[in-house]
Amino acid sequence: MTKMDNFKYSVAIVDDEKESLYTYSLILKQSGINDVFLIQDPRELPLVLKERAFSVLLLDLSMPHISGFELLKYLSMEYPEIPVIVLTAIKEIETAVECIKMGASDYLVKPVERNKLISSIKKAFEMNRLKEEILGLKQRLIEDKLEYKEAFSEIITVNQKMRGIFKYLEVISKTDQPVLITGETGTGKELIARAIHKISGKKGDFIAVNVAGLDDTMFSDTLFGHKKGAYTGAISNREGLMSKANGGTLFLDEIGDLSEASQLKLLRVLQEKVYYPLGSDIPKSTDARIIVATNQDIHEMVSKGKFRKDLFYRLKAHHVHLPPLRERKEDIPVLLEYFIEEASISLGKKPPKYPKEVITYLMNYSFPGNIRELKMIVYDAVARCKSHFLSLDAFKDTIDISNSIDKELKSEVVKFYLQMRFPEKLPTLKEMEELLIEEALRRAQGNQGIAASILGITRQALNKRLHKLHKKTSEKIFSK
Missing domain, CATH: 1.10.8.60 (Helicase, Ruva Protein; domain 3)
Known part of the structure; x- marks a missing residue:
């Protein structure tokens, strides 16, 4: 059975049948949700909700004292933020539609299949998480202030786009979802990963590793460790970085260079929260937060089949793209x-x-x-x-x-000229020369030496052209 992605979620189950409470509780705990609260008397629910909050609520419809319909109506009015999954033996479309109208996130008919129940809870968790993030991001944008300024102290910037990224990071950092950081070489991807770790409040260490150049065996050995005798030279047990990152954050840089086999292993870790050291058939669990980074065009890699689509969507739970300088x-x-x-x-x-x-x-x-x-x-x-x-x-x-114009910029320049719409009468080379010189001087803030460098000519050559332009302008003035 696949473990749930987040161990912090809490679920309340309201059902008057003791056997049903036990069965659902067992299913949830086997799936990694240990915080399960059982309520056999539906009249207790309002009192319980005043004392504590829940991520999801499972609600039976047919109960004595207070019906599930009444409780559903009460919950939609007083606690609309809690997703409610209705569990009932009533297999009627009208009833299902009525429950959804009243605010239920899903409607499952008893006896509920294990996979359907877990899938429904996962969906409810995800919807709740997205709502919280959107609300949090809206609040940050409205307030226009950073709550964790110290976490970004190593990132020197006055750029508004970067400030917007900081606000986004403050919202997502406390979740356990993976983060994908993209951006060109040298934009500060590891600094962003460290900031996420600081804001998360995780007690464990921040472990960073560059996976570029690691074959599948080296990748497995580095991350998962090995058992004594796993291969020639493995003279003792070795703890992998995944273990060292327990309770903390594991940052994998250059993720675009991973082999197909290594990608699959990483996907399994993200899905099941377990891994196998080399030479061992005993699984180890992990609660490390995974952050990955790449300077490659990951979307293009996915479209060309060079990067697993399922892994990409797992990693892209949160995506941060850093702008170039x-x-x-x-x-x-x-x-x-x-x-x-x-x-x-x-x-x-x-x-x-x-x-x-x-x-x-x-x-x-x-x-x-x-x-x-x-x-x-x-x-x-x-x-x-x-x-x-x-x-x-x-x-x-x-x-x-x-x-200084790299290939990407050159392609942009070519694209610009291809898209230009010249007038019917083309400007002369002299006229274009005047425009280029004027633009170069504007960018150089009047500094002729810098303007000459931008144009790729010597300062003397620029002075000659400027002298000709000034002479031409003076002749025009005096001829009038």
């Missing part, structure tokens, strides 16, 4: 300051000053390596700095903004 350029000045300070402390230097042109220059670079690349560039500039002033040349030596 080129889409959050307002973060460049604050990250520059932060990395200069950090680099200076690590090198035992006084933080150097820098001209404002440095920021303008960096803002015109696409950063294919994102934040990680910016950090490397700043560390290199600070390390090579021999004075208390960082010149623009220190950055020009490392990056060339004229050649």
